[in-house]
Amino acid sequence: MGMRLKPIGGVASSASSLWEKLLIGAGVTFFAVQAAHTWTDRNRWPLCSYNMFNRCLPERFAQPRVTLYDEFRSYPMLPVYGLLPLEFFRVVAICGAVYLGDDDDLKDQFTASVLKGLNDAPWQAFDEVKASYRAESPRGFTGMDVFETWIDLADYDPRAGGPLHDTKLLYSCRLPKDTA
Amino acid sequence: MKRLRAILFQQSDAAWRAGATRLALAGAIAVTIAKLPKGRFFQEHRDTMERLRGRPGRLPPLSARGYELLRAGTLASVAVWGVTGRRRAGLLAAAQFFWLNGHVAEFFPGSWNYNSHLNVNLLVLGAVDTSSEFALKPRPATADGVRRQSMALAFMQLGSGVLYAQSALSKLRYGGSEWFTSGRTLEGSIALLGTPAGHRVYPHKSLIKTMSWGTLAFELSFLPALVLGWRHRKALGVAAVAFHLAVSRFMGISFWHLWCQYPALFIVPSPGERALRTSRNADR
Numbered sequence: 001m002g003m004r005l006k007p008i009g010g011v012a013s014s015a016s017s018l019w020e021k022l023l024i025g026a027g028v029t030f031f032a033v034q035a036a037h038t039w040t041d042r043n044r045w046p047l048c049s050y051n052m053f054n055r056c057l058p059e060r061f062a063q064p065r066v067t068l069y070d071e072f073r074s075y076p077m078l079p080v081y082g083l084l085p086l087e088f089f090r091v092v093a094i095c096g097a098v099y100l101g102d103d104d105d106l107k108d109q110f111t112a113s114v115l116k117g118l119n120d121a122p123w124q125a126f127d128e129v130k131a132s133y134r135a136e137s138p139r140g141f142t143g144m145d146v147f148e149t150w151i152d153l154a155d156y157d158p159r160a161g162g163p164l165h166d167t168k169l170l171y172s173c174r175l176p177k178d179t180a
Numbered sequence: 181m182k183r184l185r186a187i188l189f190q191q192s193d194a195a196w197r198a199g200a201t202r203l204a205l206a207g208a209i210a211v212t213i214a215k216l217p218k219g220r221f222f223q224e225h226r227d228t229m230e231r232l233r234g235r236p237g238r239l240p241p242l243s244a245r246g247y248e249l250l251r252a253g254t255l256a257s258v259a260v261w262g263v264t265g266r267r268r269a270g271l272l273a274a275a276q277f278f279w280l281n282g283h284v285a286e287f288f289p290g291s292w293n294y295n296s297h298l299n300v301n302l303l304v305l306g307a308v309d310t311s312s313e314f315a316l317k318p319r320p321a322t323a324d325g326v327r328r329q330s331m332a333l334a335f336m337q338l339g340s341g342v343l344y345a346q347s348a349l350s351k352l353r354y355g356g357s358e359w360f361t362s363g364r365t366l367e368g369s370i371a372l373l374g375t376p377a378g379h380r381v382y383p384h385k386s387l388i389k390t391m392s393w394g395t396l397a398f399e400l401s402f403l404p405a406l407v408l409g410w411r412h413r414k415a416l417g418v419a420a421v422a423f424h425l426a427v428s429r430f431m432g433i434s435f436w437h438l439w440c441q442y443p444a445l446f447i448v449p450s451p452g453e454r455a456l457r458t459s460r461n462a463d464r
Contacts, residue, residue, distance in 0.1 A: 016189075020331070024188070027335050030300070031342045038346040041354055045285035046278070046296035050343055054350040056359045057368040079372070085217040086287075088373070093291045097232055110228045117221060126215045127434060128294075151371065153364065158371045158379045 052089070060152045064095050065164065067145040068118075069174070070137035077147070077164060081130035083114050085123040088130055099146045099170045111173045115141050143174035187338070187410060191330040193450035195321045198329035199265060199313025200444035201336065202305055206262030208437045209277060209298050213255045216284060219244030229287055237286045239279065247283065254280050261306060265315040270306025277302055295437050297343065301336050308332045337413070337445050340420070340438070341403030348399035360396050363389035369431055378430035391430075398423050417446025 016024070037049040066083065068075040080095045081088040098110045118132050119140030125131035135141045149164040156162070191197065223244040230236055242250065257273035260266075278299055285293055308328045312321035321329070351359050359365055367388050370378040381387055398419070406416055421439050428434040449457070 020327075023331065031339070034342065035346060035349070038350050039353065041350065043290060043293055045282060045289060045293050046299050048293040048296050048346075049350060050346040051350040051354065052347070053365050053369060054347075054354045054359075055365065056355040056362060057364045059364065061368065063372070085221055087294060090288055090291050094232070094288050097288075098228070101232075103231065106228060106231050110225070113224045113228060117224060121218060121220065123217075127436065129215070151368070153367055153371065156371050158374050158382055 057153075059154060060150055060165070063149055063151050063164075064092065064099065064170075065147045065149050065167075067147070068133055068135070068141050069143035069145075070135040070141050071139055072137050075133065077149070077161070077167075078133060079130075080146075082133040083118070085117070085129055085132065087128040089128070091130075095146070100148075107171050108173065111144055111146075111171070112175070115144060115173075115175060142177075143172075145169060145173075146171040183407065183410060187407070188334045189327050189330050191333055193452040194326050194330035194333055195310070195312045196450040196452065197333055197444060198305065198308065198310045199315065200448065200450075201333065201441055202265055202310045203262060203314055204441045204444045205298070205301055205305060206258050208440050209258050209273075209302060210255060210262070212295060212298060212437060213251055213258070213277075213280065216251060216280075219247035219251070222247060222283070222287060225287070233289070237283075239282050239286055242283055247280075250276065250280050250283075258302075263316050265309065265311035265313070267307065267309045270302070270308075270310075274299070274303040274306045297339065298437055300339070301441070304335050305332050333445065336441070337406065338403070340442075340445070341406045343438070344399040344402040344420075348396055351396065351399075360392045361389070363392040366392050366395070366431075373431050373433065375430060375432045378432070381430055395423075413446045414449070417442045421447075 034047055034049070037043065037047050038051065041049055041051050041054070043049050043051070064080045065077045066080055067077060079088075080091050084091045084094065086094070098107055101107075119135065122132040122134060123129070133141070146169075148166075148168045148170055150166045152163075152165055219242070222242070226241070254273065254276040257269060257276050261269040261273045281296065281299055285296070308331075309319070309321070309325055310329060311317070311319045312325070355365060363385060367382070367385065370382050370388070374382060381391075402416065402420065406413060409416070421442050424435050424439045428436075
């Protein structure tokens with residue numbers, strides 16, 4: 001009478017079972033659906049088109065900038081990255097959606113939440129999340145201006161962060177003194 | 181076909197490699213979870229984001245406390261899976277991390293997903309028992325188990341190649357040849373996001389154009405090179421890590437959560453491979 005031994009770490013049968021074929025089909029389908037999202041330039045979590053940096057930038061392109069205020073001073077023309085504890089590209093997209101829209105209530109509400117977050121719950125930088133801006137005043141930030149600016153690659157100096165062209169004020173907010 | 185079959189079902193030391201990949205993946209997910217925004221951030225912005233999206237979220241809403249509980253629970257499950265490699269722990273961790281990361285992505289959907297490959301890889305590797313290696317209470321793997329581990333590894337390895345191919349396809353389709361010939365996207369990205377090293381490169385437009393072509397060459401060639409040159413996958417893994425380190429050096433974008441799995445998936449030789457190499461050297 002021979003004992004039936006369970007194989008350990010050896011070479012299994014080379015024939016694929018129906019179950020394995022189904023798994024392989026599922027994997028191939030997943031890759032195909034992801035590729036279809038790339039083709040249509042669409043992201044629908046968890047499906048991802050990996051379309052980061054896929055556009056050819058023109059020589060001149062728009063960028064949002066903010067000037068923050070506390071009771072002592074202003075912090076002029078900062079990138080928007082440090083306004084939210086999210087990846088920088090998401091912060092740019094959110095700010096664009098809020099401040100280029102027509103909903104003024106939304107802008108007020110969003111800005112108040114942003115300033116509250118900066119003042120009450122600052123965060124550290126990690127990977128693509130930039131550190132929050134910090135106010136010198138212990139009372140924190142009391143206001144914010146949002147600008148659309150244009151960057152021209154022909155004259156832009158990344159070390160100086162400028163020059164910025166055709167700066168246009170999109171939105172301005174000062175918190176009431178008792179809420180700041 | 182024979183080569184694909186070998187990649188899918190007969191990877192050498194699949195059990196060891198799957199265990200090592202599990203540790204790298206669990207570590208990457210744990211760091212990702214630890215670094216997520218706090219629950220009160222999502223609660224504070226929930227109304228504004230809902231107005232901006234024009235619809236409620238697709239997943240059940242979470243209070244700040246509920247989110248923090250889910251975050252802690254997911255972290256615990258991922259840790260348990262990391263140290264045990266048990267299938268049940270892996271599937272639980274995958275379900276929790278799916279809900280958690282989906283909640284974060286749903287905050288502002290539409291911009292690219294950044295790290296959903298962690299969810300997919302956790303689901304695939306978590307569904308396979310990897311407890312025979314690097315586990316607190318190791319259980320010997322069966323031959324069928326090793327075969328499934330090989331399939332999971334192949335999915336993650338080929339998935340990395342598909343990811344790069346998607347990225348190249350997207351640039352070709354939506355950026356066109358000008359993306360590579362002008363180099364302006366890299367130039368603008370270095371202008372806005374560049375590190376001090378990136379700023380030093382910035383004035384050298386021809387170098388930036390070369391980097392643009394290099395990006396296309398790497399992204400397009402990785403998948404076919406992996407399949408056709410499977411024997412050289414270690415070198416390809418090293419090249420991929422070098423690519424990401426270069427991007428990080430100049431643009432400050434590391435994509436660490438992808439390439440931190442490459443040493444286990446591609447690069448580090450398993451004990452079996454090391455032994456084989458030693459015996460070959462001895463035979464010479």
